[in-house]
Amino acid sequence: MIQDCQEIRQSLGAWLDRELGASDAADVQLHLQSCASCAAEKARLERIDSSLKSMLEKEASQVAFEPFWAGVRQRIAEERPWHDRIIDWARGFLTPPRLAWAVPAVIILLLGIFSLEKFFPGWPPVFGQTNLAAVEHIDGHGFNVALLREAKTKTTVIWLFENQESEDETSAEPASSEQAF
Amino acid sequence: MEISEWDLVRKCQQGDVAAYETLTAKYYRRVFMVILGMLHHREDALEVTQESFYRAFRNIKRFKGGSSFYTWLYRIAVNLAIDFQRRQKRGAMDLKENMDEVIVETETLGSDPYRELRDRQLGKKLLSAIDELTPDHKAVILMRAVEGLSYKEIGRVMGCSEGTVMSRLHYARKKLQEKLGSYL
Numbered sequence: 001m002i003q004d005c006q007e008i009r010q011s012l013g014a015w016l017d018r019e020l021g022a023s024d025a026a027d028v029q030l031h032l033q034s035c036a037s038c039a040a041e042k043a044r045l046e047r048i049d050s051s052l053k054s055m056l057e058k059e060a061s062q063v064a065f066e067p068f069w070a071g072v073r074q075r076i077a078e079e080r081p082w083h084d085r086i087i088d089w090a091r092g093f094l095t096p097p098r099l100a101w102a103v104p105a106v107i108i109l110l111l112g113i114f115s116l117e118k119f120f121p122g123w124p125p126v127f128g129q130t131n132l133a134a135v136e137h138i139d140g141h142g143f144n145v146a147l148l149r150e151a152k153t154k155t156t157v158i159w160l161f162e163n164q165e166s167e168d169e170t171s172a173e174p175a176s177s178e179q180a181f
Numbered sequence: 182m183e184i185s186e187w188d189l190v191r192k193c194q195q196g197d198v199a200a201y202e203t204l205t206a207k208y209y210r211r212v213f214m215v216i217l218g219m220l221h222h223r224e225d226a227l228e229v230t231q232e233s234f235y236r237a238f239r240n241i242k243r244f245k246g247g248s249s250f251y252t253w254l255y256r257i258a259v260n261l262a263i264d265f266q267r268r269q270k271r272g273a274m275d276l277k278e279n280m281d282e283v284i285v286e287t288e289t290l291g292s293d294p295y296r297e298l299r300d301r302q303l304g305k306k307l308l309s310a311i312d313e314l315t316p317d318h319k320a321v322i323l324m325r326a327v328e329g330l331s332y333k334e335i336g337r338v339m340g341c342s343e344g345t346v347m348s349r350l351h352y353a354r355k356k357l358q359e360k361l362g363s364y365l
Contacts, residue, residue, distance in 0.1 A: 014350075045358075051304060052218065052327060056217055056323075059223070060210040071231040
C-alpha cells in the first residue's frame with residue numbers, strides 16, 4: 001500500500017499515464033484528495049505534458065500534406081544508388097558507442113590473425129608471405145647489390161654487379177631468374 | 182468503404198504507392214511532432230520525417246504485423262532522429278533560435294493575453310529544458326506526452342522493457358520540473 005508523499009510522487013507519473021495497477025491507482029487517487037502538495041505536483045506534471053503537446057501540435061498543423069508527400073514520393077522515385085545505401089547502412093555502425101566496441105574488436109581480430117602465422121607457417125597467405133620472390137636493389141661502394149628473397153623456402157640470393165645498365169644488358173632477363181624459384 | 186490499415190500495408194508491400202500515400206497522410210503530422218520535439222529544428226525535423234516515411238516504404242515488406250504499423254513506423258523515425266542527433270553537432274544557440282522563431286510565428290495573442298504570454302514563456306523554457314535531456318529520455322517523454330503511447334508501445338519502439346520506460350519517464354519529468362521551476 002502506498003502511504004507517504006514521497007512514494008506517491010514516485011508513482012504519480014505512472015498514475016497519470018494510467019499504467020499503475022488498480023490497487024496502487026486507488027491509493028494515489030485517495031491521497032490526492034487529501035494532500036494539496038501532491039495535488040499541486042500532479043498539476044505541474046499535467047502542465048508539462050499539455051504545454052508540450054499544444055506547442056508541437058501548433059507547429060505540426062502548419063505542415064501541409066502535399067509538399068510533404070511530394071518529398072517522400074521523390075525519394076521513392078529516385079531509388080538511391082547502391083553505394084549510398086551501403087553508406088547509410090554503415091553509418092549506423094559508426095556511432096561513437098558502437099565504435100568504442102568495434103575498434104578494440106578489430107585490433108584483437110587482427111592480432112589473432114597475425115599470431116596464427118606462428119602456429120601455421122605460411123598462413124594466412126594474404127599477409128606478407130607469398131611464393132613470389134622479391135628483388136631489392138641496394139646501391140653502395142661502387143657496386144650495385146641485388147637481393148632476391150623467397151619467403152616460402154627462406155632462400156636469399158645476393159649478387160653484385162658494377163652498374164644497373166650493364167647488368168640489364170649482360171645478364172639473363174629478370175623474369176627467368178624469378179622462374180628459377 | 183474504408184480500407185483497413187492492414188489492407189493498406191498489404192497493398193504497400195505489393196508496391197502500391199497510392200496506398201502508402203493514404204498511410205502517410207494519416208501519420209505524418211504525428212511523427213513530425215515527435216521528431217520536432219527531439220530535434221528542435223523545423224527543417225531538420227521535416228527532413229528526418231520524410232526520410233523515415235521513405236525508409237518505411239522501402240522496408241515495408243519486412244513488416245510482418247507483429248506490432249501496429251505506427252509502432253513500427255515510430256521505431257524507424259525515432260532511431261533516425263537519435264542517429265541524426267548524434268551525428269549532427271548543431272550548436273545549442275542555433276537550435277534555440279530556430280524554435281523561438283517557431284513559437285513567435287505560430288502564436289498570436291488571443292482572448293486571454295496574460296495566460297498566453299505565460300504559456301509562450303513556458304514553451305520556450307520547456308524546449309530548452311528538453312534539449313538538455315538525452316535522446317532516449319526525449320523520445321520517451323515525447324511519445325508519452327504528445328502521442329499518448331502506452332509504456333508497452335514505447336518499449337517496443339525503443340527496444341527496451343516497460344520498467345525502463347517507466348524509469349526514463351520518471352527521470353525526464355523530474356529533470357523538466359527542476360528546470361522549469363516557477364514557470365509551472
